Amino acid sequence: MGDIARQAPEKDTGEDIYQYLLERITNLENRNLELREQYRQMESEKRYVETQKIRYERELRKLKSEIEQLRSPPLVIGTVTDVIDNSRVIVRSSAGPRFLVRTSQLIDPDLLKPGVRCTLNQQSLAIVDVLPTSYDAQIYGMELVESPEETYENIGGLEAQIEEIREAVELPLTKPHLFEKVGISPPKGVLLYGPPGTGKTLLARAVAHQTNAHFLRVVGSELVQKYIGEGARLVRELFDLAKQKAPSIIFIDEIDAIGAHRNDSTTSGDREVQRTLMQLLAEMDGFDNRGDVKIVAATNRIDILDRALLRPGRFDRMIEIPLPDHQGRLAILKIHTRNMNIGEDVNLAEISRLTEGKNGADLRAICMEAGMFAIRMERDVVNSEDFMKAIDKLSVDFDRHHFHTTFGEMFA
Ligand SMILES: Nc1ncnc2c1ncn2[C@@H]1O[C@H](COP(=O)(O)OP(=O)(O)OP(=O)(O)O)[C@@H](O)[C@H]1O
Ligand SMILES: [Mg+2]
Numbered sequence: 001m002g003d004i005a006r007q008a009p010e011k012d013t014g015e016d017i018y019q020y021l022l023e024r025i026t027n028l029e030n031r032n033l034e035l036r037e038q039y040r041q042m043e044s045e046k047r048y049v050e051t052q053k054i055r056y057e058r059e060l061r062k063l064k065s066e067i068e069q070l071r072s073p074p075l076v077i078g079t080v081t082d083v084i085d086n087s088r089v090i091v092r093s094s095a096g097p098r099f100l101v102r103t104s105q106l107i108d109p110d111l112l113k114p115g116v117r118c119t120l121n122q123q124s125l126a127i128v129d130v131l132p133t134s135y136d137a138q139i140y141g142m143e144l145v146e147s148p149e150e151t152y153e154n155i156g157g158l159e160a161q162i163e164e165i166r167e168a169v170e171l172p173l174t175k176p177h178l179f180e181k182v183g184i185s186p187p188k189g190v191l192l193y194g195p196p197g198t199g200k201t202l203l204a205r206a207v208a209h210q211t212n213a214h215f216l217r218v219v220g221s222e223l224v225q226k227y228i229g230e231g232a233r234l235v236r237e238l239f240d241l242a243k244q245k246a247p248s249i250i251f252i253d254e255i256d257a258i259g260a261h262r263n264d265s266t267t268s269g270d271r272e273v274q275r276t277l278m279q280l281l282a283e284m285d286g287f288d289n290r291g292d293v294k295i296v297a298a299t300n301r302i303d304i305l306d307r308a309l310l311r312p313g314r315f316d317r318m319i320e321i322p323l324p325d326h327q328g329r330l331a332i333l334k335i336h337t338r339n340m341n342i343g344e345d346v347n348l349a350e351i352s353r354l355t356e357g358k359n360g361a362d363l364r365a366i367c368m369e370a371g372m373f374a375i376r377m378e379r380d381v382v383n384s385e386d387f388m389k390a391i392d393k394l395s396v397d398f399d400r401h402h403f404h405t406t407f408g409e410m411f412a
Pocket of ligand 2: 200201202253254
């Protein structure tokens with residue numbers, strides 16, 4: 001454009017001026033377009049910056065209100081003990097004393113029931129909010145989130161027992177109408193009993209794997225607590241949570257820890273255990289309908305269990321898990337050698353015959369020991385000799401162990 005401006009005075013003819021002006025006009029038009037484009041861009045940039053500004057302002061307000069909240073004094077936690085009318089409520093603050101307080105109108109009066117936890121204003125102790133019921137952290141730990149890997153296929157020689165437990169636990173949860181039609185109520189609790197190491201815990205793990213219900217598992221000794229009433233509270237909360245999450249299955253392993261005969265024992269520890277048991281009895285057939293909550297328990301000392309636990313209405317299905325017989329041992333050996341590299345000379349039926357009286361855990365140990373012998377000899381195939389050595393080693397170990405315990409008892 002500068003060039004054109006400089007050349008303009010040299011050309012005098014009308015034609016030239018005309019040409020010159022034409023060029024100038026197109027140039028100016030182009031320029032105009034350019035500027036308009038720039039204007040549009042600026043305009044959109046401005047809009048963007050404006051929205052940005054609004055966003056920052058909103059954030060600022062949020063942060064300010066958060067600071068405000070952080071600065072506000074803490075609320076006192078209390079428990080509602082009595083509701084007099086819609087605006088007056090008696091609460092017990094966490095410190096102990098009881099107060100007659102007012103409630104906020106924003107609180108749904110239906111939520112205010114004796115026993116509910118709530119937050120109170122520090123000065124007026126007016127009820128500010130109603131808190132959801134919460135359970136002991138230990139109770140939440142009992143809920144099984146990831147299901148175990150064991151399936152019914154991992155259990156050898158217990159087909160009849162598997163059938164029975166499925167019937168008693170899964171059927172009522174999956175096909176309740178069958179029981180309605182026949183007109184009976186399904187069994188409430190299932191007790192697995194038998195010698196140690198025969199697969200009781202394993203069976204429960206398989207049930208947990210297979211079922212779609214919530215699974216809560218607890219070991220009996222976990223329910224034995226240090227302070228009076230704590231064990232009973234844990235049992236109550238366990239059943240509450242199970243009810244809330246229904247359909248659910250509660251599995252109590254080693255139930256003899258709390259379920260032993262009640263006697264006239266005088267130590268306070270024993271009495272606490274008895275209180276826990278009584279709570280369990282009450283929960284199992286108390287006033288409250290348990291809904292879709294099934295209870296499975298396991299023990300290897302059914303002889304010391306309290307009779308009240310075993311009566312119909314509580315553990316009304318008792319499944320004996322016996323020591324495996326020849327066929328059972330063979331099935332268990334097959335399961336535990338499934339992933340092993342075993343030689344062709346290994347005769348599992350023969351091993352099963354030689355391990356009369358051994359339980360599932362022993363058989364697994366034999367397989368593992370046989371593998372260890374093979375590794376020691378730097379072989380990658382486990383042969384018959386390894387198994388024989390493993391059987392010998394295990395029976396020797398067992399005898400020595402037995403000797404030690406009697407030895408210990410003599411000096412105890
Ligand atoms: N029937 C079985 N089939 C396959 N493996 C078994 C069987 N029984 C026991 N086992 C093996 O033994 C291990 C221990 O079994 P489990 O923990 O179920 O014993 P338990 O009956 O609960 O004993 P306890 O009464 O001492 O608690 C299992 O992890 C499993 O590897
Ligand atoms: Mg067990």
